[in-house]
Amino acid sequence: xxxxxxxxxxxxxxxxxxxxxxxxxxxxxxxxxxxxxxxxxxxxxxxxxxxxxxxxxxxxxxxxxxxxxxxxxxxxxxxxxxxxxxxxxxxxxxxxxxxxxxxxxxxxxxxxxxxxxxxxxxxxxxxxxxxxxxxxx
Ligand code: FES
Numbered sequence: 001x002x003x004x005x006x007x008x009x010x011x012x013x014x015x016x017x018x019x020x021x022x023x024x025x026x027x028x029x030x031x032x033x034x035x036x037x038x039x040x041x042x043x044x045x046x047x048x049x050x051x052x053x054x055x056x057x058x059x060x061x062x063x064x065x066x067x068x069x070x071x072x073x074x075x076x077x078x079x080x081x082x083x084x085x086x087x088x089x090x091x092x093x094x095x096x097x098x099x100x101x102x103x104x105x106x107x108x109x110x111x112x113x114x115x116x117x118x119x120x121x122x123x124x125x126x127x128x129x130x131x132x133x134x135x136x137x
Contacts, residue, residue: 029115032058033078034132042112049075049107049118061124066108071099073107075118083114 030040030052042052050073053060064070068090077084081103087095088109094100104121125131 031117075107078117080116085111
């Protein structure tokens with residue numbers, strides 16, 4: 001009987017959601033080098049890069065509405081590539097079509113789990129934003 005109780009406890013949605021919640025907590029820092037080193041803090045490791053950017057009221061190009069179909073939201077990863085969740089299917093498709101390089105991620109797909117340093121590619125910079133000179137193509 002005790003065995004059943006333990007099993008129920010381990011598989012109960014309340015218990016597993018607490019584990020998932022605590023795993024996804026903790027501060028992470030997103031730095032955008034060519035946006036004057038803009039520093040964004042997130043405490044939710046389930047958010048995509050662009051969701052974090054938009055929560056801080058920063059404009060970032062996203063022509064397909066964050067659906068992983070256009071690449072206009074791409075970010076060049078300068079540091080912390082290992083701190084992202086693995087590539088999504090949409091990102092892998094873009095790599096296969098040579099629309100995404102190895103050091104780039106779609107900000108609408110990529111979920112940072114730790115600190116990262118990124119750049120906005122020159123090609124997708126917005127005219128009303130001020131970018132630094134260290135921007136790359
Ligand atoms: S907004 Fe189009 S791929 Fe991310």
